[in-house]
Amino acid sequence: MGRDFSGRDFLEETDRKVSLVFAAEVVQKVNKMIAMGQYGRLFAVVHFASKQWKITSEDLIMMDNVLEAECGDRIRMEKVLLVGADDFTLIGRPLLGKDLVRVEATVIEKTESWPKINMRFRRRHNYQKKKIIVNPQTVLRINTIEIFPCLS
Protein backbone atom coordinates (compact mmCIF):
# COMPACT_ATOMS: atom_id res chain seq x y z
CA MET A 1 0.00 0.00 0.00
CA GLY A 2 1.68 3.24 -1.05
CA ARG A 3 0.98 5.42 1.97
CA ASP A 4 3.16 8.21 3.19
CA PHE A 5 4.30 7.89 6.77
CA SER A 6 6.38 11.03 6.94
CA GLY A 7 3.58 13.03 8.57
CA ARG A 8 2.26 11.95 11.95
CA ASP A 9 -1.30 12.62 10.88
CA PHE A 10 -2.21 9.02 10.31
CA LEU A 11 -3.72 8.17 13.67
CA GLU A 12 -4.13 11.36 15.70
CA GLU A 13 -5.58 11.55 19.14
CA THR A 14 -9.09 12.43 17.89
CA ASP A 15 -8.97 9.63 15.33
CA ARG A 16 -8.13 7.22 18.12
CA LYS A 17 -11.06 8.34 20.25
CA VAL A 18 -13.39 8.07 17.26
CA SER A 19 -12.18 4.58 16.51
CA LEU A 20 -12.59 3.52 20.15
CA VAL A 21 -16.16 4.81 20.23
CA PHE A 22 -16.84 3.09 16.91
CA ALA A 23 -15.41 -0.12 18.33
CA ALA A 24 -17.66 0.08 21.40
CA GLU A 25 -20.69 0.66 19.16
CA VAL A 26 -19.84 -2.33 17.00
CA VAL A 27 -19.44 -4.54 20.06
CA GLN A 28 -22.81 -3.43 21.41
CA LYS A 29 -24.51 -4.03 18.09
CA VAL A 30 -23.09 -7.51 17.83
CA ASN A 31 -24.06 -8.24 21.43
CA LYS A 32 -27.62 -7.17 20.73
CA MET A 33 -27.74 -9.30 17.60
CA ILE A 34 -26.60 -12.33 19.55
CA ALA A 35 -29.09 -11.63 22.33
CA MET A 36 -31.97 -11.29 19.86
CA GLY A 37 -30.88 -14.42 18.03
CA GLN A 38 -30.58 -12.70 14.65
CA TYR A 39 -28.11 -15.09 13.18
CA GLY A 40 -28.58 -18.06 10.91
CA ARG A 41 -26.21 -21.01 10.88
CA LEU A 42 -23.07 -20.62 12.98
CA PHE A 43 -19.74 -22.07 12.03
CA ALA A 44 -16.79 -22.48 14.37
CA VAL A 45 -13.10 -23.23 14.04
CA VAL A 46 -12.17 -25.65 16.78
CA HIS A 47 -8.79 -27.04 17.81
CA PHE A 48 -9.32 -30.74 18.52
CA ALA A 49 -7.05 -33.80 18.37
CA SER A 50 -4.11 -31.52 17.47
CA LYS A 51 -5.89 -30.38 14.30
CA GLN A 52 -8.09 -27.42 13.48
CA TRP A 53 -11.54 -28.14 12.10
CA LYS A 54 -14.11 -25.83 10.55
CA ILE A 55 -17.43 -27.19 11.79
CA THR A 56 -21.14 -26.39 11.76
CA SER A 57 -23.98 -28.22 13.44
CA GLU A 58 -24.91 -31.68 12.06
CA ASP A 59 -21.32 -32.13 10.85
CA LEU A 60 -19.44 -35.41 10.95
CA ILE A 61 -15.79 -35.42 12.01
CA MET A 62 -13.40 -38.35 11.88
CA MET A 63 -10.27 -38.37 14.03
CA ASP A 64 -7.40 -40.69 13.37
CA ASN A 65 -6.92 -41.68 16.98
CA VAL A 66 -8.77 -43.04 19.97
CA LEU A 67 -10.93 -40.98 22.34
CA GLU A 68 -11.53 -42.14 25.91
CA ALA A 69 -15.28 -41.78 25.70
CA GLU A 70 -17.90 -44.39 24.97
CA CYS A 71 -20.16 -44.31 21.95
CA GLY A 72 -23.08 -42.00 22.64
CA ASP A 73 -21.24 -39.73 25.08
CA ARG A 74 -21.76 -36.00 24.73
CA ILE A 75 -18.55 -34.01 24.54
CA ARG A 76 -17.94 -30.32 24.86
CA MET A 77 -15.13 -28.90 22.75
CA GLU A 78 -13.42 -26.12 24.62
CA LYS A 79 -10.67 -24.76 22.37
CA VAL A 80 -12.66 -22.58 19.99
CA LEU A 81 -10.59 -20.24 17.82
CA LEU A 82 -13.25 -18.51 15.76
CA VAL A 83 -17.04 -18.37 15.59
CA GLY A 84 -18.87 -16.83 12.69
CA ALA A 85 -22.31 -16.21 11.32
CA ASP A 86 -23.46 -14.41 8.23
CA ASP A 87 -23.07 -10.88 9.56
CA PHE A 88 -20.40 -11.08 12.24
CA THR A 89 -17.33 -13.11 13.23
CA LEU A 90 -15.82 -13.47 16.66
CA ILE A 91 -12.08 -14.02 16.39
CA GLY A 92 -10.31 -15.40 19.42
CA ARG A 93 -6.81 -14.31 20.44
CA PRO A 94 -5.97 -17.16 20.35
CA LEU A 95 -9.01 -18.79 22.01
CA LEU A 96 -12.52 -17.57 22.71
CA GLY A 97 -13.85 -17.67 26.25
CA LYS A 98 -15.73 -20.71 27.50
CA ASP A 99 -18.59 -18.47 28.65
CA LEU A 100 -18.96 -17.14 25.11
CA VAL A 101 -19.22 -20.26 22.94
CA ARG A 102 -20.45 -23.79 23.55
CA VAL A 103 -19.75 -26.56 21.02
CA GLU A 104 -21.28 -29.96 21.76
CA ALA A 105 -20.57 -33.21 19.97
CA THR A 106 -21.51 -36.90 20.34
CA VAL A 107 -19.27 -39.88 19.76
CA ILE A 108 -20.93 -41.99 17.06
CA GLU A 109 -18.61 -44.82 16.23
CA LYS A 110 -15.13 -46.11 16.93
CA THR A 111 -13.67 -48.11 14.08
CA GLU A 112 -10.35 -48.89 12.50
CA SER A 113 -9.00 -47.40 9.32
CA TRP A 114 -8.48 -49.34 6.12
CA PRO A 115 -5.21 -51.32 6.20
CA LYS A 116 -2.47 -48.99 4.96
CA ILE A 117 0.63 -50.67 3.59
CA ASN A 118 4.09 -49.43 4.54
CA MET A 119 6.73 -50.92 2.29
CA ARG A 120 10.44 -50.37 1.95
CA PHE A 121 12.40 -51.87 -0.90
CA ARG A 122 15.97 -51.52 -2.03
CA ARG A 123 16.72 -53.01 -5.41
CA ARG A 124 19.56 -55.46 -5.94
CA HIS A 125 20.21 -55.65 -2.20
CA ASN A 126 17.66 -58.27 -1.15
CA TYR A 127 16.01 -55.78 1.22
CA GLN A 128 12.27 -55.40 1.57
CA LYS A 129 9.94 -54.88 4.50
CA LYS A 130 6.19 -54.79 4.49
CA LYS A 131 4.06 -53.54 7.37
CA ILE A 132 0.30 -53.18 7.52
CA ILE A 133 -0.86 -50.22 9.63
CA VAL A 134 -4.39 -50.05 10.95
CA ASN A 135 -5.24 -46.86 12.87
CA PRO A 136 -8.12 -46.62 15.31
CA GLN A 137 -10.59 -43.93 14.27
CA THR A 138 -13.41 -42.11 16.04
CA VAL A 139 -16.38 -40.47 14.37
CA LEU A 140 -18.07 -37.52 16.07
CA ARG A 141 -21.25 -35.71 15.17
CA ILE A 142 -21.34 -31.99 16.06
CA ASN A 143 -24.71 -31.39 17.69
CA THR A 144 -24.86 -27.66 18.42
CA ILE A 145 -22.84 -24.49 18.43
CA GLU A 146 -24.22 -21.83 20.78
CA ILE A 147 -23.06 -18.32 21.55
CA PHE A 148 -24.02 -16.21 24.54
CA PRO A 149 -24.26 -12.41 24.54
CA CYS A 150 -21.45 -11.59 26.96
CA LEU A 151 -19.18 -9.43 24.85
CA SER A 152 -17.55 -6.39 26.38
Place this chain on the structure above:
Amino acid sequence: MVLLSAPRWLRSRLTDRFWRVQEVLKYARHFRGRKNRCYSLAIRSVRRAFVKSTKARREKKRFLRALWITRIEAASLEHGLKYPSFISNLLKSQVELNRKMIADLAIYEPKTFKSLAALAQRRRQEGFLAALGDGKEPEGIFSRIVHHC
Protein backbone atom coordinates in the same frame (compact mmCIF):
# COMPACT_ATOMS: atom_id res chain seq x y z
CA MET B 1 7.20 -100.95 13.95
CA VAL B 2 7.73 -97.17 14.28
CA LEU B 3 9.40 -95.27 11.44
CA LEU B 4 11.72 -92.60 12.86
CA SER B 5 12.14 -90.54 9.64
CA ALA B 6 9.65 -89.83 6.89
CA PRO B 7 9.95 -91.90 3.69
CA ARG B 8 11.36 -90.27 0.55
CA TRP B 9 8.11 -90.36 -1.44
CA LEU B 10 6.44 -88.13 1.17
CA ARG B 11 6.98 -84.53 0.05
CA SER B 12 5.63 -81.30 1.52
CA ARG B 13 4.25 -79.48 -1.49
CA LEU B 14 2.70 -76.04 -1.71
CA THR B 15 -1.10 -76.30 -1.80
CA ASP B 16 -2.17 -72.65 -1.57
CA ARG B 17 -0.05 -71.20 -4.35
CA PHE B 18 -3.21 -69.83 -6.01
CA TRP B 19 -4.18 -67.73 -3.00
CA ARG B 20 -0.67 -66.46 -2.45
CA VAL B 21 -0.55 -65.28 -6.06
CA GLN B 22 -4.02 -63.73 -5.81
CA GLU B 23 -2.94 -61.74 -2.77
CA VAL B 24 -0.46 -59.90 -4.95
CA LEU B 25 -2.57 -59.76 -8.12
CA LYS B 26 -5.53 -58.20 -6.31
CA TYR B 27 -3.47 -55.04 -5.86
CA ALA B 28 -2.53 -55.02 -9.54
CA ARG B 29 -5.94 -55.52 -11.11
CA HIS B 30 -6.30 -51.90 -12.19
CA PHE B 31 -2.85 -51.67 -13.76
CA ARG B 32 -2.22 -51.40 -17.49
CA GLY B 33 -0.85 -54.16 -19.67
CA ARG B 34 0.35 -57.62 -18.74
CA LYS B 35 1.32 -56.60 -15.26
CA ASN B 36 -2.31 -56.88 -14.20
CA ARG B 37 -2.38 -60.60 -15.11
CA CYS B 38 1.11 -62.11 -14.95
CA TYR B 39 2.57 -62.70 -11.51
CA SER B 40 6.25 -61.99 -12.24
CA LEU B 41 5.49 -58.65 -13.82
CA ALA B 42 2.84 -57.83 -11.25
CA ILE B 43 4.97 -58.45 -8.18
CA ARG B 44 7.47 -55.85 -9.39
CA SER B 45 4.84 -53.21 -10.13
CA VAL B 46 3.00 -53.85 -6.90
CA ARG B 47 6.18 -53.48 -4.87
CA ARG B 48 6.96 -50.15 -6.57
CA ALA B 49 3.40 -49.00 -6.02
CA PHE B 50 3.58 -49.73 -2.28
CA VAL B 51 6.92 -47.98 -1.90
CA LYS B 52 5.66 -44.96 -3.83
CA SER B 53 2.53 -44.72 -1.73
CA THR B 54 4.60 -44.90 1.46
CA LYS B 55 6.82 -42.04 0.34
CA ALA B 56 3.89 -40.04 -1.01
CA ARG B 57 2.19 -40.08 2.37
CA ARG B 58 5.07 -38.00 3.72
CA GLU B 59 5.15 -35.66 0.73
CA LYS B 60 1.40 -35.10 0.74
CA LYS B 61 1.77 -33.00 3.87
CA ARG B 62 4.35 -30.84 2.10
CA PHE B 63 2.45 -30.12 -1.04
CA LEU B 64 -0.87 -29.58 0.70
CA ARG B 65 0.79 -26.88 2.79
CA ALA B 66 2.23 -25.30 -0.38
CA LEU B 67 -1.27 -25.39 -1.90
CA TRP B 68 -2.78 -23.66 1.12
CA ILE B 69 -0.09 -21.01 1.03
CA THR B 70 -0.75 -20.34 -2.65
CA ARG B 71 -4.46 -20.00 -1.99
CA ILE B 72 -3.96 -17.67 0.98
CA GLU B 73 -1.56 -15.58 -1.07
CA ALA B 74 -4.10 -15.22 -3.87
CA ALA B 75 -6.90 -14.32 -1.48
CA SER B 76 -4.86 -11.81 0.49
CA LEU B 77 -3.67 -10.11 -2.70
CA GLU B 78 -7.33 -9.61 -3.57
CA HIS B 79 -7.58 -7.59 -0.37
CA GLY B 80 -4.37 -5.68 -1.00
CA LEU B 81 -1.98 -7.56 1.31
CA LYS B 82 0.93 -9.81 0.51
CA TYR B 83 1.21 -13.26 2.07
CA PRO B 84 4.23 -12.64 4.38
CA SER B 85 2.75 -9.48 5.87
CA PHE B 86 -0.69 -11.12 6.21
CA ILE B 87 0.60 -14.15 8.09
CA SER B 88 3.10 -12.27 10.24
CA ASN B 89 0.55 -9.64 11.27
CA LEU B 90 -2.06 -12.30 12.07
CA LEU B 91 0.46 -14.06 14.30
CA LYS B 92 1.41 -10.81 15.99
CA SER B 93 -2.27 -10.20 16.76
CA GLN B 94 -2.33 -13.60 18.47
CA VAL B 95 -4.68 -15.26 15.98
CA GLU B 96 -3.49 -18.84 15.75
CA LEU B 97 -5.41 -20.21 12.80
CA ASN B 98 -3.32 -22.56 10.72
CA ARG B 99 -2.94 -22.30 6.96
CA LYS B 100 -5.43 -25.04 6.21
CA MET B 101 -8.13 -23.13 8.11
CA ILE B 102 -7.31 -19.76 6.60
CA ALA B 103 -7.39 -21.27 3.10
CA ASP B 104 -10.78 -22.89 3.86
CA LEU B 105 -12.15 -19.62 5.19
CA ALA B 106 -10.89 -17.78 2.13
CA ILE B 107 -12.84 -20.20 -0.07
CA TYR B 108 -16.05 -20.70 1.90
CA GLU B 109 -16.32 -17.65 4.18
CA PRO B 110 -15.17 -14.62 2.20
CA LYS B 111 -16.54 -12.09 4.67
CA THR B 112 -14.60 -13.66 7.52
CA PHE B 113 -11.44 -13.66 5.41
CA LYS B 114 -11.98 -10.00 4.63
CA SER B 115 -12.19 -9.21 8.32
CA LEU B 116 -8.98 -11.19 8.96
CA ALA B 117 -7.26 -9.22 6.19
CA ALA B 118 -8.48 -5.95 7.71
CA LEU B 119 -7.18 -7.07 11.11
CA ALA B 120 -3.78 -7.86 9.65
CA GLN B 121 -3.68 -4.55 7.81
CA ARG B 122 -4.54 -2.60 10.95
CA ARG B 123 -1.90 -4.42 12.98
CA ARG B 124 0.59 -3.68 10.22
CA GLN B 125 -0.09 0.05 10.39
CA GLU B 126 0.21 -0.02 14.15
CA GLY B 127 3.52 -1.79 13.79
CA PHE B 128 4.79 0.88 11.43
CA LEU B 129 3.66 3.60 13.81
CA ALA B 130 5.38 1.94 16.72
CA ALA B 131 8.56 1.61 14.70
CA LEU B 132 8.55 5.12 13.21
CA GLY B 133 6.88 6.98 16.04
CA ASP B 134 9.56 6.17 18.66
CA GLY B 135 7.35 6.19 21.69
CA LYS B 136 5.60 9.55 21.23
CA GLU B 137 2.39 7.92 19.89
CA PRO B 138 0.24 5.83 22.22
CA GLU B 139 0.35 2.06 21.70
CA GLY B 140 -1.89 0.48 19.12
CA ILE B 141 -5.11 -1.30 20.12
CA PHE B 142 -4.47 -4.51 18.24
CA SER B 143 -0.86 -4.66 19.34
CA ARG B 144 -1.86 -5.30 22.93
CA ILE B 145 -1.04 -8.80 24.03
CA VAL B 146 -3.92 -10.67 25.63
CA HIS B 147 -3.00 -12.90 28.56
CA HIS B 148 -5.16 -15.88 29.42
CA CYS B 149 -5.24 -17.44 32.86
